Amino acid sequence: MSREFVNSICRTFPGADLSDPWGGGHDAWKVGGKMFACIGTANDGVSVKTPDIETAQMLIEAGVGTKAPYFHSSWIRLPFDCDEDEMRHRLATSYDLVRSSLTKKVQSTLPPRS
Numbered sequence: 173m174s175r176e177f178v179n180s181i182c183r184t185f186p187g188a189d190l191s192d193p194w195g196g197g198h199d200a201w202k203v204g205g206k207m208f209a210c211i212g213t214a215n216d217g218v219s220v221k222t223p224d225i226e227t228a229q230m231l232i233e234a235g236v237g238t239k240a241p242y243f244h245s246s247w248i249r250l251p252f253d254c255d256e257d258e259m260r261h262r263l264a265t266s267y268d269l270v271r272s273s274l275t276k277k278v279q280s281t282l283p284p285r286s
Contacts, residue, residue: 185201187204210243221270223246237262
């Protein structure tokens, strides 16, 4: 998998926007102004949010991903060579977590999630 593969998934999420907030070639996917996925300049994986620190630790111990550098402990970095279904699931979960944490007002401005 690749940056393009991850971006092709993220762009299907309603209200998802791509930006490069730090410059230099980062792909930061946001919904309602909050990040749910980030590909760094090393271009070797994508960082995603998990429900909590315990879930992140379990996924790290299971070998699904590693601790996401520069992010809170509830985030993990998935390597591009991880299982495709796992990648899709983790991106969708991260998006849903971030979207559900937005205020009702912001949520009401987003297209519905199908």
